[in-house]
Amino acid sequence: MTDFNDKQIEILQAAEKLFAEQGFDGTSVRDIAKVANVNIAMISYYFGSKEKLLEALIIYRISDMRLQMENLYREDLTPLEKIDRLIELYIKRINRNKSMYQIIHFEISSGKRIINCDAFNEIKKHNLEILKNIIAEGQDKGFFRKDVNTILIPTTIMGTYFHFQMNKPYFKDILNLNTPEDIDNYVNTELTRHIKQTIKALLTYEN
Template identity: 40%
Template sequence: MEEAIMDYNQKQLQILDTAERLFAMHGFHGASVRDIAQEADVNIAMISYYFGSKERLIEAIFLKRVMDVKNGLDELVKNKDLAPLEKINKLIELFVAKISDRPYFCRIMVRAQATQEGVPTELIHEVKKQMYDLVKKLITEGQKKGAFLGDIDTMMMVNTLVGTSNHVIISQNFLKKVWNQEAISEEKFRQQLKERVSNHLKKLFKVVLTDER
């Protein structure tokens, strides 16, 4: 998967960001290459030159965002200074922040899993497996050091992290209304949301991993 990632120039990033927003708003089939070109202020030929097709474009978006998260998690796994539970807490903070800061991609990811629209199923499965493997490494490390319980369902831990984060982010408008936070700015609410979700998941994971409250 890493081989598919490249350093994009400013024009390519402009196309990717625009396409990400339009795919999130209108779906893969609802956003045309012409729409993307118009919004990104480029011509269709440039999109074809850089990405080849709409299918390759959404794959590029998917891979770029996922690898951004994965690279951060890889660094966390290699960290020798943090205790096992500290690593889990950092994992939660990193993942929630990435999801919160990329709400359009979050919507694409949720839609792709529900409808298999645009993104190949095997790519989604590979992403899930890599996420599982990384979390498994952190949990296994903690178990070897005696910091975590032996009977941990890693897949359910991953599902809890990803599912909770995704659901909260795509429900921001509803939550803002329910929590009576409609008067505050989007940026301030997003920051509060990140902290609230992170703190909740940290408490939950601590109980599951250590049986401590």
């Protein structure tokens, strides 16, 4: 399910806010109902359980990334320009929804509960196929190396971003980032530029 009605989206946004503030375990369905201004029965009707609500939230947050990547692939750009735009898209999305991604990765990695990740993984696989097509286009045109490990490109992008976020107090200190705006600006400029340079080095031939 990737199409949600307005009431479902209100519930999902309320759940996201509370999961980020209180954690999954610390949030009750009653809490979500109160913030979304609906009754518990409506949440049960739409989603069934808190776990299913989390799964729906994951799909809600990543499904439109698929459309954006498909549009990017069709644009009249060079393969390297497409990669640059793709990195910007990744970073802006993750940065805008970082609390959601932190919830997802904690819940999946902790193994405390079984979350059905099939739909999540299907969308990620589809996005990976688009990335593979962009890289294959660059290889065919002689821009990119033939021995690229495409599967690890998103890992490199997101791993760099999340390392920065997990060590924010350290980076705030050494980079003199005093406000949330300073941090966002750094992420969207210097960190994004560094990630582009890293990915370009992995994709292209040495000069």
